[in-house]
Amino acid sequence: MDEQKRKLKERLDRVWDPPDFTSLFSEPDAPPVQFVKKGSVLFNTGDPLGRLYLIREGYLKIYRLSEEGRETTSYLLGPGQLLGIRTLLSKDDRTLHAAEAVTPLKVQTISRKECFDRIANNPEILVELLQAYRDRLALTEKKFESFIYASTTPRVAIFLADCAEKFGIKVKNEIEIGLELTHQRIAEFVGAFRETVTLSLHRLEDEGIIRVNRGRVTVLDLQKLTDYTTFGRKR
Known part of the structure; x- marks a missing residue:
């Protein structure tokens, strides 16, 4: 050979x-x-x-x-x-x-x-x-699937889960996304208004799934974030 x-x-x-x-x-x-x-x-x-x-x-x-x-x-x-x-x-x-x-x-x-x-x-x-x-x-395919959801939150969750997989740095039980993600940048990716994305991020924070600090997103519970991407929960 x-x-x-x-x-x-x-x-x-x-x-x-x-x-x-x-x-x-x-x-x-x-x-x-x-x-x-x-x-x-x-x-x-x-x-x-x-x-x-x-x-x-x-x-x-x-x-x-x-x-x-x-x-x-x-x-x-x-x-x-x-x-x-x-x-x-x-x-x-x-x-x-x-x-x-x-x-x-x-x-x-x-x-x-x-x-x-x-x-x-x-x-x-x-x-x-x-x-x-x-x-x-x-x-x-994942991005196209996200657009079947009427709610913006599942689309934001899909985007963040993908970023965590590609750019994430694991620190103990958390995943820090290495790229700075402004609300506007996320909005441009998921096809939504910035104000709507802000509400979705607050929702994910309130549920203890992510933490946002000065454009840096940390995933606290990847399983729950994945649940949004899998089931497209609309709350």
């Missing part, structure tokens, strides 16, 4: 492990780490599509603007996650969303051609990309 087949088989044996893009962005010819300031736009809607970004540190949002100028956040991405997966297979040559740093960022970036060249030499990378597609699809 040659080296490429061995690596691919080893990765397939761990098919349910989270994606790891180290080999895609590592030596030889590792792309340099770029520093991006908070508020900087990596690309706008309609820009040429052709690069992949690996987030090393920090967080960014993927969003769209309506004709009325209202912003809707589609995804939040953090350390270890890949931006630009559509670049590989989409026939579109323009981006459908914009990407903006919500904190200072460290990223690496490669072109579509560079990505294909690296896959040819390291076919196990295909498994990492499939895992990333799976995770993105699961998040999209």
Whole structure:
């Protein structure tokens, strides 16, 4: 068995492990780490599509603007996650969303051609990309499911549970979400007014499920938060 087949088989044996893009962005010819300031736009809607970004540190949002100028956040991405997966297979040559740093960022970036060249030499990378597609699809399905709820609170709960899973830091029996979440940012993601989101956060706090302090959300009871996402309780 040659080296490429061995690596691919080893990765397939761990098919349910989270994606790891180290080999895609590592030596030889590792792309340099770029520093991006908070508020900087990596690309706008309609820009040429052709690069992949690996987030090393920090967080960014993927969003769209309506004709009325209202912003809707589609995804939040953090350390270890890949931006630009559509670049590989989409026939579109323009981006459908914009990407903006919500904190200072460290990223690496490669072109579509560079990505294909690296896959040819390291076919196990295909498994990492499939895992990333799976995770993105699961998040999209979960977000669409949340919109069947008339109440905003289940939608907020789904968003916070996802952030706790992706960005959470476990401290004793609590989970601190590493990203600062303003009421407006949550509203842009769940498709609600900021005032309504504020009421939902207060409700979750009153039930002892979360704690909010200066934009930092701590999950106190993940099971109860998950109950909201599972049953869509409307109180």
